[in-house]
Amino acid sequence: MNLKKYNVGALKYVRPKFISTLSGNVLFSPSIPNEIIADADTTRFDKSGLRRDHRNVLSKAVPYKTPHTWIHATEKYQRKLYGLYGNNSNVDPKICFDSVIDRAKLDKLDRIAQPYNLQQLREIVNTQEANKLELIKARENGLRIKLNKLEQWKSELTTKIAKREAAAQEAKERKERMVEEVRRHFGFKVDPRDERFKEMLQLKEKEGKRKDKEAKRKAKEDMMVAKLVEKMP
Template identity: 45%
Template sequence: MNLCKRSFFARKNLLASIRQYASTAPEIEQNEQVLIDDTDDVQAKEAEIEKKRNKSRLSSAHYNLVNGKRPYETPMSISHLTVKYNRKMYGKYGVSSGVNPSLCWPTKQEIQERQEYEAVAFPYTIKEMMDAAAQRKKEEQLKIEQREKEIAAKFEKLEQWKKELNQKIAKKTAEAQAAKMKKERLVEEVRRHFGFTLDPRDERFQEMLAKREKEQRKLEKQARMEAKEKMLIAKLQQKNVELNEKA
């Protein structure tokens, strides 16, 4: 009997509480909505005040950059969703960027691609590259030493080359002087041939001069041939003497 009474009163109290809540619920919801609206108004006012404080008239992205903050809190383009961009943001702004630092580690695929690239771009080990560099340096040093030896040898011959050059210059000068004197002699012979003064530009003078030059060349040629024959005869005589001595 006591249990039944207790159950009856409990149900009665529960129904009373439900009726009381049902009567006051609209007021509670209305009060909560008022609080939410007031909060939104306060935030809007704060945003408006903050906007007015920004006298620079910069955009929000530029303002954040100037103040050392991440330019965009929310992605504004597809590039802002890439791993590369987020790594850059974390590298520049650290934890304040809001980027998960695990993105900074390369993936298995990136590691594999990097290894394949290095295998092609840098096929040699560090030891092999050091040995190759040392060999190149050694070869370059040998080339330098060889070049220095050649320069020193040529420098030793410098005086001899100067002497030979001076001899060639003197020979050419002497030949030119001799040719000039021969020309003057021929001109003088032509003048004596005519027996009177004649303009060197005259046709008769030029013909006689050409004739004399031809005769002179013929005589010089004959003289060279005779000298050559004498030299050949001298060599043959010397050879006969040597053969007789051996016999």
Template identity: 60%
Template sequence: MNINKLTVATRIPIGCTKYFSSIAQTELPASFVSEDEEYKSVSRDKSGLRQQHKNVLLETTPYNEAHSWIHLTEKYQRSLYGRYGGKSNVNPQICFGTITDRSETQKRQSITQPETVQQLLEKLRVSKAEKQAAIQERENGIQKKLEKLEQWKADLNAKVEKRRADAAAAIERKERLIEEVRRHFGFKVDARDERFKEMLEQKEKEDKRKQKEAKRKVKEDKMMAKLVKQSS
């Protein structure tokens, strides 16, 4: 005999069945057993979340009605409409404010942002154009310098070679003057001797005068050749 089914059907505790032996002797049909009582519904939600948190997780409005004064503010309702749209049951007109609010906003923007959107876009376009023109000009300058790079290298090498030649010529001229001074005395003279220094200085002055005269002669020849070319 099924004692559990018997106690459920008769609403009599198990401990009291000994006082009702006549009832316990008769087993009730299975159709009289209450299925709702035997298999009670058990909640299967193990998340432990509150209903408003579940709604947020399911992307629906957290509350169906206001639960706090914050839920009645424009800021909250605007954010609610911005997130859930028409499902929020919020009038979208609240997102645009009243005429007074828009007027105050326009006054504030006229002070903080006096330029219109078109003016800002035009200023941005001009600024970009100026930057692009500056970049293009710099690139053109770099390209021109690159084209002259080989010529600059040749000029630099020529200057270096000329300085080397001038230095070698100066050393050779110095040695020649020293040799001339020694031949003047007819014997080997110490370079630290005062007579040697005086004679060397005199020879250097004469040599400089000759060089200057030679340069002047070359310059006169060039001018004469230029005049002849112009007259012909």
């Protein structure tokens, strides 16, 4: 066919005669025969400025016919291609499935990460829940027992405080009596800071402790005698 008649090289300057598309296909005016369109280099009329791989992506075609980098030969990229383009990607579908070796490695990792199966995990969870319930019940029972003894503890605490107050009051009164006895011993008013007063007060305190000890011993002996008398026929 005579192309000089139509001057194919000058078609790019005839804007009303064609429309360029991103896919690289050119829609020419009906005034240009189809033979000229088939023989013309349509990439010359692409005004998008995109690379061929980008145009392929926009037209939903495989970007590269042959690998351009080592990434295109990886298993991950091949799987992605098959997922996007299916059989048109010219990728073997079996690459999407793990091999026996890969499956064995994954199973080993799963056994390390999750050593228990579902039934065992369920039993472990049930045991933990049962233990928690037992602890809660034991705590509730302990609180119930303590609440029942609360009034008793209050009474015991009140009695204990009263005994301590009585003992403190008794000790105070005993000391006051000793001070008064020391003053009567000297026959005149003595300064409590005087050394003679302090010495005499210490003697009185020792004597008082001795008397208390004797009284406790005598009370203990009387109690033992009473027990022996009760045991006698």
